[in-house]
Amino acid sequence: MTVSPQFCIPYFMSLFRNASLPEFFMKSIPVILRSVVIVLLLSAPSICLRSDADDSSREMAAKLAEISRKHDLPAMVAAVVNSEGLVTSACSGNRKRGTADEVELSDRFPIGSNTKSMTATLAAVLVESGKINWNTTVGNVWPKASDKDIHPKLAAVTLDELLSHQSGLPANISDVSAQAWASFFDEKQSPALERRRMLKLVLSNPPSHARGKFVYSNLGYAVASAMLETSAGESFESLMRKHVFGPLEMQSADFRSMESAKQLQPPLLWGHQADGGKPLDPRNAGSENPTVYAAAGTIHVSIEDYAKYAAWQLAGKPAPVLRSKDVFDHLHKPQADYTTAGAKYGSGWIMMNTGLGPAFNHAGSNTNTFALIWLFPESDFGVIVCTNSGQEQAFAACDEMVSHLMAQHAGSNNLQPQPALVAPAxxxxxxxxxxxxxxxxxxxxxxxxxxxxxxxxxxxxxxxxxxxxxxxxxxxxxxxxxxxxxxxxxxxxxxxxxxxxxxxxxxxxxxxx
Structure with missing residues (x-):
């Protein structure tokens, strides 16, 4: 089975409908928001303190169990964060459907396309160090390439355009060659060499659509990662471990490869296929995207280590990953009109205004798992929910858990729909x-x-x-x-x-x- 990371914007307390996607893409929920944003009362009390975590974790685990049963999911895990770090976390369910092997907080969940904001964060590190610039083009990185190697229209594409899905590249390698895409699952070379092979395959072709138009592209992030590792003279994976995972002490975070998968020992967290929910051994090819797509969505991480990244994003301060506030703020700069009215996309985040202030969100799946993150910096509040199923109901379940945690931890038991906010005169x-x-x-x-x-x-x-x-x-x-x-x-x-x-x-x- 071939897989590709995918994402969506869920809207709270709502039902989902299927959307048709390109070949090798999962069935996903449509990126549609209500005309009003569902928000919490702004006068609500702040999030509970860490000292309340035991009671909060027990309640959270019970809610996860309830939602898992309701939506027939094998397991779910969730965390609430603020700018100081983890507020509370919990998990419920089994690592593999039909077994009694209980999931734990230390289990590493795939986060799919939520990887993208981390890729953009690494780009910010290299921009700050002078190794690359947001406006660096594909042609700047490989100046000796001929027009036959890199199509002139793609040579002019910038790093920023790749990170905001405005490059003109197609969505996936499979759109260029289904046969070539299938061959990347063999992972016969190092990830860096696999990306070099990918570049030769895709950059010689003309753009599939107009540059500057938002078209979600996993392929664009793969090209961006090759630009980063070429500019820094070090593999993308190594750079990420050194400059993002390390400073944030995300000890469980890493990229999945067939080499690392073969070394896995029980207990194992199994994914469950989108079509029918069949358990998929994480040691097998097809349980995750190939290494060529590392930047687009192959990070696996425990929920509590993922919370460290979320807390850093909420804090609004560059350290310990960056030094410059300007570079940090660039990660949250809206760059493209998203497919939903009022929403923007930039540097791996979908952005919109809500009654809790500006929100950053993203969702990701490798078709066997699903992850959802919402951050509200002005309200100092964030939620992460993951499940080890890629089935359609996984999306609704994670959305329901996010809604519950927002209501509980922001102090209101009722979500109140309010009109979208406008600037006051x-x-x-x-x-x-x-x-x-x-x-x-x-x-x-x-x-x-x-x-x-x-x-x-x-x-x-x-x-x-x-x-x-x-x-x-x-x-x-x-x-x-x-x-x-x-x-x-x-x-x-x-x-x-x-x-x-x-x-x-x-x-x-x-x-x-």
Missing amino acids: LGEIGPERLVGRYQLAPNFVFDVTLRDGHVMVGITNQPTQEVFADSPTRWSYRGVDAKLEFHLRAKGPAYALTLHQNGAAQKAKRIRD
Whole structure:
């Protein structure tokens, strides 16, 4: 059986319909969102503390068991995270359908196309080190290649365009040659050499569609990984272990290959085929994509190590993977209109605005497993759910678990549909909407008040000072080169402020009085 990673955007508390996909692609749910985004009440309490993890884990495990039974899945695993790390995690079910071999938190789940944001993260590392640039083209990396080797229109494609699915490349190697695609499962050479073979096969052909148009392409990520390893003079897999897995202490994370699969020893986490749910031995060819697609979706990782990556993304700080905030922010820059109205794609993330603030999400499958991640940086909240089944009901089950965890950990038992948020008109913002307390660090709180119509800002252990309006949302100190930028939605008080000082921007989130 041949497999290809795939992804989707589920919408909460809804039913899924099938979508027809190219050959070798799994049947997936359509990327359709409701006209309203389902969100939680913004005034809800924050996520439970780590000290509550035992009770929370037991409740989570019970819910996983309930949903697994409802959707007839062998096993599920889930984690809730915030910017400080893992909040709680749990698992339920069996490693293989029909056995009593119980799944554990240490089991490494395939995350499919969720690998892509990690590939983009590695690209950011190399951009920061000067080995490549977001605008580096295919032709720049292989300047000696002739037009016969690299079609001129593909030679002009940039790294950014590859990472945002705007390259013009087809979706998969199988679209170029089904026979060649099947041969990559033999993995007769090192992954780097397999990617070189792939380049010779695909880059000589003209683009399959217009450059700059969003068309999801696993092949584009495979080409991007070859660009990265060529520019750095080291294999993609080695670079990822050194620069992403290592700094984040993701000890279980690695790429699956036939060589590593043959060395696996029981207990083994089995995948279950999309068509019929038959167990698939992870040591067999076809249980995962070949190594040529490492950058597109062959990472296997435990849920708690995956949570480390999610927490780093939520924290909004470059360290320990990166040094530059600009490079980090580029990973969350919308670059292409996604197939759903209002959604964007960039650097391995699907992005949209919700009542919990901007959300990053992705889903992935190798047709035998399914993984789903949602991150809400402004609400400091994230959810990851995985299952060892690629069946159609796996999508609905993971979506249902995400909805449950959002409701539980954000403090509301009811999901409330609300209209999509729009930026407020500046003239409608009065200074009373800025009043509140904003925490930058445990011992660094901005206390914004109104005094006789003047906006006053007190800082922990510092005197209160007046700030003056540059605009309804930007206010400056006098005598100190510092500005405060307030972040608001269409209604209600500001949910955060950013301190701009000495060339740096530091965000403080609104806290309860």
